[in-house]
Amino acid sequence: MKKIHFVESDPWLSPFAQEIYNMVSYCEKRECEFLQGSSITSFARGYDYYGIHAMDTHLVIREWAPNATKVYLLCDENGWLPREDYQFNGTSEGNWIIHIPESSLRPGALYALWMEWDGGAARRIPAWATFVEQDPETLAFSAKYIPYKPYEWKNTIPQKVASPMIYEAHIGMSGSEPKVHSYDHFTDHILPRIHQAGYNVIQLMAIPEHPYYGSFGYHVSSFFAPSSRFGSPDSLRRLIDTAHGMGIHVIMDLVHSHAVKNEVEGLGRYDGTQYQFFHDGPRGKHPAWDSLCFDYHKPEVVHFLLSNIQYWMESFHFDGFRFDGVTSMLYLDHGLERSFTQYSDYYQGGLDWDAIAYLRLANKLIKEINSDALSIAEEMSGLPGLAEENENGGLGFDYRMAMGVPDFWIRMVKDTPDTDWSMGDIFHQLTSHRKEEKVVSYVESHDQALVGDKTIIFRLLDKAMYDSMRKDQPSLDVDRGIALHKMIRLATLTMAGGAYLNFMGNEFGHPEWIDFPREGNNWSYLHARRLWNLMDDTSLKYHWLGDFDHDMIHWAEECNLLSEEKVEMLVCNEGDKVLAYRRGAYLFLFNFHYENSYEGYTIPTKGSRYRVVLHTDAISYGGFNRVDADMTYYAMPSIQNNQEQRIRIYLPSRMAIVLKEDKI
Structure with missing residues (x-):
């Protein structure tokens, strides 16, 4: 029996080993049936x-x-x-x-x-x-009908990103005006912002054509057609080409988990049957999304979807994909109403082996086309092997979205006073993932910015967002919110399991929610936009958050922080509300206490000296400059144990410091 890496390394999976082996064997058998001796790139054309x-x-x-x-x-x-x-x-x-x-x-x-x-x-x-x-x-x-004409690419595809800093963006709502913006507008006005902000990957939403603008692109009708709302196919190619010239990768939010049920515009009852592309009967209808579910057992459907992947990569030079709705694909019941708190939740006959076989093939295809391409799963169950290589029995994704992280921060900010935040819980939630997988960590994506929900900044500031965001308007509520906003983002990034994501505008605390034109708002575009002028206006406090995010992203990318996998806890003091940890050559010190500042706080560490490289309390970030950024800290032996080294440092309340180890 072929060994499967993630099974061999996790003894808790041993009761389910045979089922996992059988599943992998089934997937390999299906691959042979689909390809029939041809290469996967030849099959997917x-x-x-x-x-x-x-x-x-x-x-x-x-x-x-x-x-x-x-x-x-x-x-x-x-x-x-x-x-x-x-x-x-x-x-x-x-x-x-x-x-x-x-x-x-x-x-x-x-x-x-x-x-x-x-x-x-x-x-x-x-x-x-x-x-x-x-x-x-x-x-x-x-x-x-647009006759084929080779696009004259000016820039080569950038090399693989070691630490993806992902900027999630939507073309249509990327501008400040209340209207649908274009690929060209994004290329000329938004790409330079993203480049200047330091992000090295752009994740574009809503690219394949979709009838309803307000679906955010998740109800696709034409899988090979870039949405004409935003311009021509060549305008999209120019966007990607320009991004490549800036060293930025561009990935697509790919929806192969379901399709819009529309018949006139989409694939519903395309040839008069429901079962041409989709499952027949109730299984073909998604009960939560009002959409249709692909039949991954059919060779023609797998051929259609794999060809779709190769088309976007070959014709448009996309650098990979974030696969939407993977949890829904993996389970016959779409994972609905399931907690996934124990391994038996995965292996009770509820896995869709055909969908898993398709995803394995999809990731194999992506890597054969471009070995440096990114493949990310939007997946909340944490299925073992999801982000493990095909060769090791896994599904082959590079990363899984750490969907529990934004849910955790919402619970903390919404339901728990920050005086009661648990340092241990923060560390556990931000570092928890399977050993064999990497994850994309994020505070909030587009989901938390939609009307009906609230962004983190809005939950922190509430009504103060409307009347206290000028610098000449003092507000303790705003001071608290800005301080915690920076700390939350710094903690999430620096404990991320391989990659970090931010949704467009959230880096500077965008005050508006997202509400696409619909009958309920009289088809208004007022909230389907991003107010960049707020960050640009130096008389407002928004630019403090934008400036901090800029420096944080640039620093993390330049030092390749996320390529260092180990995050080692050093201090977890619930009473003091102090959390400290090490990652590579860097120490991260957080004081979440709302009023207590600590003089000479002791941090155990390795013997060396340390200097400040970033802190959240700088005046330029809306802080109070209570930290001496030029100070050098020397580790000294502990009185109790001469083998231990410690530094003593001043930790002001509600702030975080990043120290870099300097070898003596």
């Missing part, structure tokens, strides 16, 4: 066959619709009517093909399909369409 392609003197269009009885092309040339001279020819494999003169679809022409089946017929957007546009008056979507 469906976009070279399906969709619309220019030949010598004509165009060829292919689609897969096994239940259809007739398929027609609809376009301006035939008056958008299903005419016989625009009828596809069917094959035994369920494929449909048509050859038409180039004059039938000129560059920029709109088109769609008319699909018939026993008992019905309907207009459809081609599943392999690479650009889809919505009519502003009728709101109907149509595919748009």
Whole structure:
């Protein structure tokens, strides 16, 4: 029996070892069945066959619709009517093909399909369409023919990021005006901000086309089409190319966990059946998301999804993906109403082995295309082996989103006075993850910024956000909130299990929630934007938080902090509210006490000397400058034990200090 690394290293998994081995064997068997001896990159090139392609003197269009009885092309040339001279020819494999003169679809022409089946017929957007546009008056979507023309890439893809500092962003709401912003606006105005702020990875949301803007891009309709709301495909390529020139990687928020149930715009009942792409019956409908669930057992579906991955990486040079909704994929019940507090919660016959086989293949494909690419799982159950390499029996993700961290901070800020915060709980929650996996730690993502929820800064400041954010407006509430905001982010970053993430605007404490246009707000764009002027205005306190985040990110990236895996606790004093730990050459000292400052506080450490490299109490960060940043601290032997070394340091209340060890 082949050894599986994460099983061998964790004795608590031994009761479930046989099931894990059987699952891995099943996945390997499915891989052989799918690939049939070909390479995975050759298998995942469906976009070279399906969709619309220019030949010598004509165009060829292919689609897969096994239940259809007739398929027609609809376009301006035939008056958008299903005419016989625009009828596809069917094959035994369920494929449909048509050859038409180039004059039938000129560059920029709109088109769609008319699909018939026993008992019905309907207009459809081609599943392999690479650009889809919505009519502003009728709101109907149509595919748009854009002839292939190689994009002239100016910059090479950057080398692998050792410590990903991820900036989660949404193109449409990235500007200050209440409207939908473009790829070009993001490239020209937001990319320079992200670069200046020090982030080395951008995670773009809502790129594949989606009918409802307010879905945040999580109800995808056209999987191969970058959203036309934001501009042309080449504008997206320019964005990625420009980011690469800045040394920034760009990853996509990829939604392969489900699809929008829309039939006219999406894949729902595409060929008249529910089961073409999705499971038939109740299993094909997600009970919580009002969407459709892919059938990962079908070779055609796996081919479609893997081709989608390769398409984005090859045609647009994306540097990887953050896979959305992985927990929903892993479990037959989507992980709903399950606590995952013990290993038996994972292995009780509830795992979807076909979905796991697909995810293993997806990660294998990503690495074969670009070995430096990033693959991140949005996954909350903590399934063993998720972020373990395929070769070791794992699913192959590089990172798992540490989804418990923002939930922890919300509980702390919302339900527990900071006078009662537990230092041990903070350390445990921020460092807890499986040995074999790396995680992306974050204080808050877009989820915590949506209307109906609250960001950390809003929970800390509440109404003071509205009337006390000018520097000439003193406020103890704001002083407290700004101090804790910096400490929370510094602790989360410096104890992160491999990578760190921030959502656009949260670095400077953006005061507005996110509310996309909808019937309930009279279709307003007022809160679907980011107010960058608040951070830029030096008369306001927001820029203090932005300046601190800038210095924190630059420092952590420059010293490659997160590549050092070990985080060693040094002090955990619940009474004093002091937490201290070491990571590599750095000491991190936190005093969470609301009023007590400590003179000559003793910190056990290695023998050496230390200097201040960052602290949250600088006046430039909205602090009170109670720390001598030029001070050098020398470790001295302990009186009780000459083998132990200690430093003594002044720790003001509600602040944190980062010290670097200097070798003598």
